[in-house]
Amino acid sequence: MLKNMWTFLKSPSSAAMWFILAIGFAGGIIFWGGFNTALEVTNTEEFCIGCHEMQDNVYEEYRETIHYANRSGVRATCPDCHVPKKWTDKIVRKIAASKEVWGKLTGLIDTREEFVDHRRSMAEREWKRMKDNDSLECRNCHNFEYMDFSEQGNRSVKMHSDALASGEKTCIDCHKGIAHELPDMKGVENW
Amino acid sequence: MKLLSLLVIVVTTLSINPIVKAEETAVTNVNPGGLATIRGAAPLEETREAERLKRVIKDKNPIARNYVHQPPVVPHQTRGYRVDKNSNKCLSCHSWKHAAETGATKISLTHFETRDGKTLSDVSPRRYFCSQCHVTQADAAPLVENTFEPVESLGNE
Numbered sequence: 001m002l003k004n005m006w007t008f009l010k011s012p013s014s015a016a017m018w019f020i021l022a023i024g025f026a027g028g029i030i031f032w033g034g035f036n037t038a039l040e041v042t043n044t045e046e047f048c049i050g051c052h053e054m055q056d057n058v059y060e061e062y063r064e065t066i067h068y069a070n071r072s073g074v075r076a077t078c079p080d081c082h083v084p085k086k087w088t089d090k091i092v093r094k095i096a097a098s099k100e101v102w103g104k105l106t107g108l109i110d111t112r113e114e115f116v117d118h119r120r121s122m123a124e125r126e127w128k129r130m131k132d133n134d135s136l137e138c139r140n141c142h143n144f145e146y147m148d149f150s151e152q153g154n155r156s157v158k159m160h161s162d163a164l165a166s167g168e169k170t171c172i173d174c175h176k177g178i179a180h181e182l183p184d185m186k187g188v189e190n191w
Numbered sequence: 192m193k194l195l196s197l198l199v200i201v202v203t204t205l206s207i208n209p210i211v212k213a214e215e216t217a218v219t220n221v222n223p224g225g226l227a228t229i230r231g232a233a234p235l236e237e238t239r240e241a242e243r244l245k246r247v248i249k250d251k252n253p254i255a256r257n258y259v260h261q262p263p264v265v266p267h268q269t270r271g272y273r274v275d276k277n278s279n280k281c282l283s284c285h286s287w288k289h290a291a292e293t294g295a296t297k298i299s300l301t302h303f304e305t306r307d308g309k310t311l312s313d314v315s316p317r318r319y320f321c322s323q324c325h326v327t328q329a330d331a332a333p334l335v336e337n338t339f340e341p342v343e344s345l346g347n348e
Contacts (some may be wrong), residue, residue, distance in 0.1 A: 158293075
């Protein structure tokens with residue numbers, strides 16, 4: 001009896017094997033597709049400002065800046081600056097962002113006052129992230145190679161051809177607070 | 192009693208009507224004598240079409256001053272430059288600490304003085320809000336004719 005069972009398991013009919021493989025394949029597609037779709041949903045502005053912490057604070061501030069409204073009608077939304085485009089980097093960022101979910105659940109930032117209290121530490125975290133990845137998200141759109149210095153203002157040409165070209169500085173070193181208000185900048189380098 | 196209220200109504204309608212008529216004629220026959228406010232000579236209840244926005248100069252070299260102690264005007268865009276208790280975007284280039292590196296004009300040492308003439312070690316709070324005196328220049332023609340001649344000593348032609 002046991003032996004019969006064993007031989008049955010050891011030599012499944014080829015049809016059953018293909019059936020199982022097909023199920024596994026289809027299941028894989030559905031799971032992977034579903035996972036990526038869900039990931040992309042969390043990568044939209046609507047998702048980001050679904051929480052009042054984002055909607056009332058950072059989003060309201062961003063709406064006054066050039067990345068929201070400008071002459072050419074190109075807009076950079078939340079994930080364009082805060083989530084890397086490359087898949088592996090994106091996953092790393094998404095896992096790190098689970099801390100933000102914890103913050104939401106525990107009500108870390110329920111009021112404007114709590115937000116302002118935390119602004120410096122949150123800003124520092126984001127500055128450090130962009131400093132470490134050489135302002136990767138900025139460079140998704142703003143490519144140094146594509147810059148036309150003849151179209152830039154005097155001040156931009158000086159800074160970009162000097163500090164940025166040599167790699168001594170990266171975008172975020174100078175362009176802080178371009179999309180949100182700044183925290184108390186006491187002790188921050190270059191401020 | 193009835194008669195009295197009727198009388199009141201008659202008197203009020205008589206007294207209001209002429210005033211309304213007089214106002215209407217005053218509005219149509221208004222003679223500003225060549226004078227106009229920035230709002231223009233529009234009647235109170237009308238909203239004039241807004242002026243077109245002026246183009247701010249993108250980035251130019253410093254503009255010469257016209258008179259002694261004139262706060263130099265700002266020859267570049269300042270959109271989004273915040274000056275508040277947390278940060279001062281102007282000083283991130285124009286402060287003494289950063290001016291050499293950025294090539295910006297240093298702020299004058301008079302900005303370190305309090306109103307009592309005491310010199311502080313950093314910008315005095317009363318001189319902290321740059322745009323109170325230093326104005327970003329736009330491509331705008333003067334609203335009225337002006338015959339002011341800049342002083343020669345400050346380098347104007």
